[in-house]
Amino acid sequence: MTDPVRVRFAPSPTGFLHVGGVRTALFNWLYARHYGGQFILRIEDTDASRSTEESIEEILASMKWLGLNWDEGPHRQTKRQALYREKVDQLLSEEKAYPCFCTPEELDKKREEAQAKGLKPKYDGTCRNRSGATPEGAASVVRFKAPQEGTVTVRDLLRGNVVFQNEELDDFIILRTDGTPTYNFVVVVDDGDMGITHVIRGDDHLSNSPKQALLYDGLDIPRPEFAHISMILGSDKTRLSKRHGATSALAYRDMGYLPDALVNYLARLGWSHGDQEIFTRKEMIEYFSLESVTTSAAVFNPEKLQWLNQQYIQNTPPVDLARHLAPILVKEGILPEGHGLSLEEIAKPIPSLNQRAETLVEMAQKSAFYFKTELEFDEKARSKFLTAEIKPHLEKIASGLSEINVLEHDSVETLFKQVAEEAGLKLGKVAQPVRVALTGSTTSPGIYDVVLLLGKDTTLKRLSEMIGFIKSRG
Numbered sequence: 521m522t523d524p525v526r527v528r529f530a531p532s533p534t535g536f537l538h539v540g541g542v543r544t545a546l547f548n549w550l551y552a553r554h555y556g557g558q559f560i561l562r563i564e565d566t567d568a569s570r571s572t573e574e575s576i577e578e579i580l581a582s583m584k585w586l587g588l589n590w591d592e593g594p595h596r597q598t599k600r601q602a603l604y605r606e607k608v609d610q611l612l613s614e615e616k617a618y619p620c621f622c623t624p625e626e627l628d629k630k631r632e633e634a635q636a637k638g639l640k641p642k643y644d645g646t647c648r649n650r651s652g653a654t655p656e657g658a659a660s661v662v663r664f665k666a667p668q669e670g671t672v673t674v675r676d677l678l679r680g681n682v683v684f685q686n687e688e689l690d691d692f693i694i695l696r697t698d699g700t701p702t703y704n705f706v707v708v709v710d711d712g713d714m715g716i717t718h719v720i721r722g723d724d725h726l727s728n729s730p731k732q733a734l735l736y737d738g739l740d741i742p743r744p745e746f747a748h749i750s751m752i753l754g755s756d757k758t759r760l761s762k763r764h765g766a767t768s769a770l771a772y773r774d775m776g777y778l779p780d781a782l783v784n785y786l787a788r789l790g791w792s793h794g795d796q797e798i799f800t801r802k803e804m805i806e807y808f809s810l811e812s813v814t815t816s817a818a819v820f821n822p823e824k825l826q827w828l829n830q831q832y833i834q835n836t837p838p839v840d841l842a843r844h845l846a847p848i849l850v851k852e853g854i855l856p857e858g859h860g861l862s863l864e865e866i867a868k869p870i871p872s873l874n875q876r877a878e879t880l881v882e883m884a885q886k887s888a889f890y891f892k893t894e895l896e897f898d899e900k901a902r903s904k905f906l907t908a909e910i911k912p913h914l915e916k917i918a919s920g921l922s923e924i925n926v927l928e929h930d931s932v933e934t935l936f937k938q939v940a941e942e943a944g945l946k947l948g949k950v951a952q953p954v955r956v957a958l959t960g961s962t963t964s965p966g967i968y969d970v971v972l973l974l975g976k977d978t979t980l981k982r983l984s985e986m987i988g989f990i991k992s993r994g
């Protein structure tokens with residue numbers, strides 16, 4: 521029987537969670553869910569100078585927003601120092617590591633000499649071969665005794681056997697002068713201690729894998745399986761960065777993307793299942809496998825993400841969409857904080873808006889007429905459409921509506937058509953001014969939908985305000 525799958529996402533909290541990180545988290549999450557395994561979240565915060573609490577909070581908020589729930593953690597490396605120290609001592613006592621007393625000045629000098637000779641600067645092993653009494657003063661660092669010849673082979677589930685020459689490595693540092701362990705060391709100790717079976721991560725870490733493989737062997741921890749996934753590139757084929765637009769997960773939330781759309785989009789960056797583009801989470805979990813992950817670089821395509829977002833906006837049930845729209849309505853200043861509206865109430869205008877909006881921000885802005893008590897007018901539209909000539913038609917629409925007992929699509933339509941016909945005008949010539957009066961703008965859902973959404977009282981109130989406004993302008 522094989523061990524149950526245990527995978528981890530191990531972000532360093534040195535900035536926001538970017539889409540590349542999200543995709544790494546997602547592939548781990550899908551792998552765990554597919555095999556009924558465990559997904560562990562570990563915050564790699566040992567680099568005190570670059571890690572921040574805000575960044576940890578942002579990572580957690582991003583994962584929650586995306587629905588990438590974890591089964592264990594978040595573990596924090598800063599809370600695990602005793603274990604690292606114990607493992608350093610283990611390697612020291614087994615003579616697989618040694619204290620190094622070389623001073624930074626000595627090391628600088630050796631590095632310069634090597635460079636002058638055109639050699640790759642690497643530690644020359646002075647302290648590895650030291651015999652006799654230990655020098656005065658404290659050791660500056662602890663180094664791992666790495667083999668100096670031969671090769672180390674890292675088995676990668678996506679790339680096959682990746683062979684590294686040991687002579688490229690030197691006796692690398694595992695414990696710094698200030699007593700803090702180094703990145704490669706803590707990753708191995710943690711992955712071992714947490715029983716990680718598969719390390720799925722970006723291929724920017726492939727070059728760390730030989731050192732890590734040697735550390736597993738040195739610590740007598742069985743090596744996990746590795747899968748190094750390719751980087752995400754921008755459209756110009758350079759590594760995805762801010763230059764290519766938004767890259768943080770929460771920036772997409774704030775721009776009105778649905779988490780399901782972003783997850784779906786990122787799942788398809790490097791993984792595929794036939795030609796299928798849209799997947800429910802259940803399908804993604806069912807179909808996900810590392811065999812269908814490619815090693816060729818994936819190119820980030822914002823238009824495709826936007827298209828997917830629109831698909832999700834169209835096909836998500838309004839009440840579910842309302843959960844994501846609500847915070848955006850508040851952020852956009854359309855609803856006040858603590859508005860107390862239920863999701864059902866927020867969902868009401870969605871069916872008349874979801875076929876066209878590309879983002880939830882756009883949907884929020886287009887629904888402002890429905891949620892706001894005070895309309896904001898597009899001034900140009902108001903002076904263009906709300907003229908003295910149009911006033912009698914508005915009055916007719918208002919009196920016609922007040923006579924209809926229960927507003928229905930057909931009865932409202934009949935009234936508009938009648939008024940237009942009597943005035944000898946095209947329907948649009950009457951409908952557009954009413955639209956501006958009721959929504960403040962020239963673009964809105966269909967005019968009959970607007971009337972039905974607002975209801976009789978609000979519609980009549982806005983029409984009468986507009987009639988008053990035209991009068992006041994003379």
Ligand code: GLU
Pocket residue numbers: 530531532564707720721722725
């Ligand atoms: N902390 C590393 C990073 O954020 C990941 C390390 C790993 O996955 O092994 O890039």
